[in-house]
Amino acid sequence: MTYNINEKGYYGEFGGAYIPEMLYPNVEELRENYLKIMAEPEFQKEFNQLLKDYVGRPSPLYFAKRLSEKFNTKIYLKREDLNHTGAHKINNTIGQILMAKRLGKHRIIAETGAGQHGVATATVCALMGLECIVYMGEIDIARQAPNVARMKMLGATVVPALSGSRTLKDATNEAIRDWINNPVDTHYIIGSVVGPHPYPDMVARFQAVVSEEIQWQLQEHEGKTKPDYVVACVGGGSNAAGAYYHFLEDTNIKLIAVEAAGKGIHSGESAATSVLGKEGIIHGSKTLLMQTPDGQITEPYSISAGLDYPGVGPMHAHLYKSGRAQFISITDDQAMKAGLELCQLEGIIPAIESSHALAVFEQKTFLPEDVVVLSLSGRGDKDLETYINYFNL
Amino acid sequence: MNRINKKIQESKKILSIYFTAGYPKTDDTVNIIQNLEKSGVDMIEIGLPFSDPLADGPTIQASSTQALKNGMTTEVLFKQLKDIRESVNIPLIIMGYFNPILQYGVEAFCKKCEEIGIDGLIIPDLPVDVYNEKYKATFEKHGLINVFLITPQTSVERIRFIDSISNGFIYMVSSASVTGSQSGFGDEQTNYFKRIADMNLKNPQIIGFGISDNKTFLQATQFSKGAIIGSAFIKHLTKEGVTKINSFVKSILK
Numbered sequence: 001m002t003y004n005i006n007e008k009g010y011y012g013e014f015g016g017a018y019i020p021e022m023l024y025p026n027v028e029e030l031r032e033n034y035l036k037i038m039a040e041p042e043f044q045k046e047f048n049q050l051l052k053d054y055v056g057r058p059s060p061l062y063f064a065k066r067l068s069e070k071f072n073t074k075i076y077l078k079r080e081d082l083n084h085t086g087a088h089k090i091n092n093t094i095g096q097i098l099m100a101k102r103l104g105k106h107r108i109i110a111e112t113g114a115g116q117h118g119v120a121t122a123t124v125c126a127l128m129g130l131e132c133i134v135y136m137g138e139i140d141i142a143r144q145a146p147n148v149a150r151m152k153m154l155g156a157t158v159v160p161a162l163s164g165s166r167t168l169k170d171a172t173n174e175a176i177r178d179w180i181n182n183p184v185d186t187h188y189i190i191g192s193v194v195g196p197h198p199y200p201d202m203v204a205r206f207q208a209v210v211s212e213e214i215q216w217q218l219q220e221h222e223g224k225t226k227p228d229y230v231v232a233c234v235g236g237g238s239n240a241a242g243a244y245y246h247f248l249e250d251t252n253i254k255l256i257a258v259e260a261a262g263k264g265i266h267s268g269e270s271a272a273t274s275v276l277g278k279e280g281i282i283h284g285s286k287t288l289l290m291q292t293p294d295g296q297i298t299e300p301y302s303i304s305a306g307l308d309y310p311g312v313g314p315m316h317a318h319l320y321k322s323g324r325a326q327f328i329s330i331t332d333d334q335a336m337k338a339g340l341e342l343c344q345l346e347g348i349i350p351a352i353e354s355s356h357a358l359a360v361f362e363q364k365t366f367l368p369e370d371v372v373v374l375s376l377s378g379r380g381d382k383d384l385e386t387y388i389n390y391f392n393l
Numbered sequence: 394m395n396r397i398n399k400k401i402q403e404s405k406k407i408l409s410i411y412f413t414a415g416y417p418k419t420d421d422t423v424n425i426i427q428n429l430e431k432s433g434v435d436m437i438e439i440g441l442p443f444s445d446p447l448a449d450g451p452t453i454q455a456s457s458t459q460a461l462k463n464g465m466t467t468e469v470l471f472k473q474l475k476d477i478r479e480s481v482n483i484p485l486i487i488m489g490y491f492n493p494i495l496q497y498g499v500e501a502f503c504k505k506c507e508e509i510g511i512d513g514l515i516i517p518d519l520p521v522d523v524y525n526e527k528y529k530a531t532f533e534k535h536g537l538i539n540v541f542l543i544t545p546q547t548s549v550e551r552i553r554f555i556d557s558i559s560n561g562f563i564y565m566v567s568s569a570s571v572t573g574s575q576s577g578f579g580d581e582q583t584n585y586f587k588r589i590a591d592m593n594l595k596n597p598q599i600i601g602f603g604i605s606d607n608k609t610f611l612q613a614t615q616f617s618k619g620a621i622i623g624s625a626f627i628k629h630l631t632k633e634g635v636t637k638i639n640s641f642v643k644s645i646l647k
């Protein structure tokens with residue numbers, strides 16, 4: 001069994017490109033070219049240079065001493081929070097903007113929930129001087145005002161998604177509709193390992209730099225390239241895909257995927273797709289998604305806007321179904337507590353998405369000699385207001 | 394013979410109307426279908442509403458959202474259509490996104506369609522290769538024609554391929570757009586209509602997206618077998634309810 005994508009664009013039974021014919025030429029153009037373009041030495045050179053000089057890579061692999069002491073195991077934090085714009089999202093947008101340029105596109109569209117991917121996209125568009133349109137649910141625009149302002153300062157046009165539930169899923173629908181309406185000059189930068197093939201694979205490859213670095217960084221720290229565990233939160237699944245990528249086929253390395261349980265898995269306000277989801281089609285991909293028995297996609301909930309997606313990428317559906325990764329769901333309260341704990345033990349304010357991953361240590365016992373690498377996918381600046389309200393700061 | 398094929402053989406230009414099942418009211422479905430037939434419509438596309446209709450513009454989106462709020466489901470639609478063939482003879486096509494059909498079970502869905510007397514399906518997000526590999530046999534077993542779409546961006550090669558696997562008509566999307574976003578056709582569209590007409594495909598083409606009145610209907614059918622009206626009819630329903638369907642159809646056919 002392989003845990004990576006096959007030549008037909010599927011992870012096991014998940015993936016594919018379930019798209020209307022209107023999108024076929026765009027997606028096909030990308031599918032035919034993405035691997036070729038990524039393999040070009042010039043592309044690699046430019047990508048790596050920007051990751052180094054602009055994003056600030058490699059991001060440190062930090063041994064969290066006090067956190068490790070508390071949980072009596074060896075915890076390493078992969079510091080994606082230290083990247084330019086504050087999260088792992090920029091690894092992907094740098095890659096995709098270079099891809100878009102090589103495909104001759106001069107108009108960029110994106111969807112965003114919390115605004116992290118929107119900011120990362122607006123950033124690279126400014127860097128390259130390309131037009132940028134970001135779709136964002138009307139409700140998210142209201143609750144993520146600072147990121148909306150950042151996108152505007154960076155020169156992007158933020159378009160409210162007014163349809164459906166007016167959040168991330170609907171912003172994604174609007175971006176797809178925009179692409180249907182603008183099939184020739186536009187590239188759609190999807191923000192996670194979701195959407196039709198080849199997006200999940202392309203985004204995973206751009207994020208794979210994370211696990212590539214973990215290997216040599218761990219060699220420096222521990223004298224070995226392989227951790228015992230890799231832990232990451234999963235919204236769509238891009239930071240997890242990046243952290244797992246080079247470890248997918250080595251089953252000695254255990255993968256832990258952390259989903260948002262919201263107010264409790266069965267509270268009706270949750271985003272724990274692996275538990276609540278069923279196989280189906282969302283945004284052009286066959287995967288696990290939350291839906292009614294009748295096949296209508298339902299609205300997820302999480303305190304963290306970045307985990308508030310009713311599906312997971314097809315790679316993660318496969319990792320779940322095959323048992324390759326262990327899926328754990330963490331409630332709002334558990335995540336907030338773990339986030340605050342990291343602040344106080346390590347002096348790092350994490351994004352609430354990443355706080356979900358951190359909460360694993362309260363849920364699961366590791367051995368003292370276990371080397372656990374955790375993807376600290378983003379910093380908490382964007383979440384200050386949520387933290388303030390939650391803790392009455 | 395399938396009613397779609399028969400209709401195409403006998404009829405002059407075809408007017409097909411799309412509406413979203415469950416809109417404006419849950420129980421309007423049968424009434425709308427009967428009135429459309431009486432008014433002289435040749436074929437009907439019954440929209441199975443979906444929460445996330447990717448290929449649709451605001452009008453059909455809103456009607457789908459309302460239909461779902463009204464309680465429309467696949468099960469309810471099939472119940473409403475149970476006896477439809479006692480009163481309606483023209484071809485009926487169900488148009489829906491793949492996920493609700495997948496959840497119902499593709500085989501069970503097709504079987505139900507056959508029982509009711511549905512003639513074809515249009516599933517915009519079921520890709521051609523997946524259909525061919527996994528579902529073609531099932532559709533055919535239940536006498537259902539699967540209708541494929543082409544757009545101005547579809548390559549000649551792919552149009553030929555789609556023609557080769559189609560056996561009813563080809564749904565020709567008028568322009569690069571979601572439903573309902575055109576107002577009139579310009580040279581670009583006319584040239585595209587001509588280009589496709591000149592390909593002498595085995596299947597007739599019926600043009601959809603952006604047809605809203607007599608003028609656009611005539612423009613589209615000048616180069617094709619027929620035209621499909623969706624958003625404009627939904628707008629009519631929003632304004633007038635189900636009472637003046639006849640006058641809407643007459644305004645198209647004049």
Ligand SMILES: Cc1ncc(COP(=O)(O)O)c(C=O)c1O
Binds near residue numbers: 193239240354
């Ligand atoms: C910091 C951070 N982590 C995680 C995520 C979730 O995305 P993914 O599951 O694709 O990594 C987001 C999304 O906005 C994010 O901002």
